[in-house]
Amino acid sequence: MSAYIVATVDITDAERFALYAKGIAGLAERFGGEPVVKGAVTEVLEGDIAVGQRVVVTRFPCVEDAKAYIASPEYRAACEHRKGAAAVAIRLLTA
Template identity: 50%
Template sequence: MPAFIVATVSISDMTAFKEYSKTIEGVSEKYGGESIVKGSITEMLEGSAPEDQRVVVSKFPDADSAKAYVNDPVYLDGKAKRKGAAIVDMRLIVV
């Protein structure tokens, strides 16, 4: 069954966040990941979120592939570089 990683991202240090982005470039594709949505929230229709929050949605063939992506050593290296640069909440959704 397809699996989606849905992440909300609030960036506080764009320079460090760009280093993270460069580091993880191409890693999700290694596990069949495909970027579906990547952008800033245009308007809150219900609830609340930080004004500059971004949303990233990636589709994977299955939950194991999505989990393999977030446990890949290159991703983990990037995640370490991201520390203090952004608040990231990541969800796994299997449909």
């Protein structure tokens, strides 16, 4: 069963966030991840979120691979750069 990591990101410090992005570049793919969509919200049709909020969806072959990515030492180290640079919510979905 495929697993999807869905992240919503509100960047507050672009320079610091860029260090996080550099740290995770290509990492999801090492765990079988495949990018589905990455971009900014262009229009809010319902709800209370900001236009410009970034959304990233990555498909993994299974839940275990998705969780291994999030738990990896490389990902955890990159997250240190994200602190204070963005408000991030990460969700796991299965299909």
